[in-house]
Every structure is written in structure tokens, then in C-alpha cells.
Amino acid sequence: DAKTTQPNSMESNEEEPVHLPCNHSTISGTDYIHWYRQLPSQGPEYVIHGLTSNVNNRMASLAIAEDRKSSTLILHRATLRDAAVYYCILRDGSYNTDKLIFGTGTRLQVFP
Amino acid sequence: DADVTQTPRNRITKTGKRIMLECSQTKGHDRMYWYRQDPGLGLRLIYYSFDVKDINKGEISDGYSVSRQAQAKFSLSLESAIPNQTALYFCATSDYYSSGGPDTQYFGPGTRLTVL
Numbered sequence: 001d002a003k004t005t006q007p008n009s010m011e012s013n014e015e016e017p018v019h020l021p022c023n024h025s026t027i028s029g030t031d032y033i034h035w036y037r038q039l040p041s042q043g044p045e046y047v048i049h050g051l052t053s054n055v056n057n058r059m060a061s062l063a064i065a066e067d068r069k070s071s072t073l074i075l076h077r078a079t080l081r082d083a084a085v086y087y088c089i090l091r092d093g094s095y096n097t098d099k100l101i102f103g104t105g106t107r108l109q110v111f112p
Numbered sequence: 113d114a115d116v117t118q119t120p121r122n123r124i125t126k127t128g129k130r131i132m133l134e135c136s137q138t139k140g141h142d143r144m145y146w147y148r149q150d151p152g153l154g155l156r157l158i159y160y161s162f163d164v165k166d167i168n169k170g171e172i173s174d175g176y177s178v179s180r181q182a183q184a185k186f187s188l189s190l191e192s193a194i195p196n197q198t199a200l201y202f203c204a205t206s207d208y209y210s211s212g213g214p215d216t217q218y219f220g221p222g223t224r225l226t227v228l
Contacts, residue, residue, distance in 0.1 A: 043202050043219030100217060102154035
């Protein structure tokens, strides 16, 4: 399974933008780039995903490099509630092998 | 009501005991998953099931077994619990779009298991 590399931790101030990087140099053509986050004492929750093009939703934006070997999750204005562990995951989009393989993620701290 | 529920939420047991963790979902998804999470680490996949008749081993299936009783129910069993199975266990569900591509996974609140 393809792996991802993320910084262990990052810090931000409230209401500032946050750019969370992820390297995935061994990505294959059928791998989707998924981001999940885990708030304290909760199960992971979906944030965003993409295949080749940049994506936006109400929670965040996902910027994908042209060669797909890296991506960046962008939180446009961090809030205290965004403090969580963020996981970048390569998800095989094939029907028979669909599963998520988690890494250790990036712990985001947000300061008032 | 939560879409994915897990019971129990907390459990303390002794080495050698058999224990079952249960997961139920009301999302109507075919696919269900069991993960464990150790402190400071990400989630690791134990077993997954794409439908009632389909069971697959994940990264760390040794010492665990599963049962898919119905589309909505997926149970994880520890036949003889040992201390290094102390962890946080998560169940998740997902679907697959008929148009192609996986849906997101929806996670339960977790079960904290302690094996003494």
C-alpha cells in the first residue's frame, strides 16, 4: 500500500490560514488522496478528497501537485475547533480493494 | 441518533477472557471496517467486510475474529484477550458509488478496551 509522509505537528493562531503538507511519492494512478481528521476523544471524520484536480468544500481546500506526488490541505481560517490530528491517506479507488491505510498524521495546535 | 454506534463504549477485562465488540449502522452501507488505535499512533485496519458474505483480513488480524451478522451489524471478537490488545477500537462504514469511486468512511465513537 502506498504511504504518505506528514510533519508530526504544526501550530497556528486562530483565524489564520493553515497549510498542512503531505508527500506521497509512490502514489499510483488509481489512488485517491483523502484527508480525515480526528478531534480529541472522537473517531476520525472525513475532511476532503481529490484525485487530480484541486478541490474545495465547506471545511477546507485540497491542492494537489501536478505530478500528484504531494498535496496540501488548506484551512482558510483556523478555529479552536480545528485542533485535531489530520491524516493524509491514499485510498485505492478499486472496487475490490477499497480501504484506508492511516499513517501517524499531523497534530495541529490552534492558539487563541 | 448516531449513524454508527459501538457497544460497549468502555470495557475492562482480564487476560484470557473472550470479549466481543459490536458495531451497528443505520446508513445502509454495505462495507464495514474494524480498526484499532494505540496511543499516539494512527488507526490500523483489523478486518473489513464488503457485504454479508465477504470478510477480509486487514493489517493486524492475528488474535481477532469478526462476524457480519447482517448488513447493519459487524462484530469484533477477541477469543482470548491479552494485555497488548489494550487499545481504542473503531468501527467504520462506507459505500461504493455505482458511478465509480469509494464513498467516505463514517466512524463510530470508539470502544476503549483495557485488558489486565
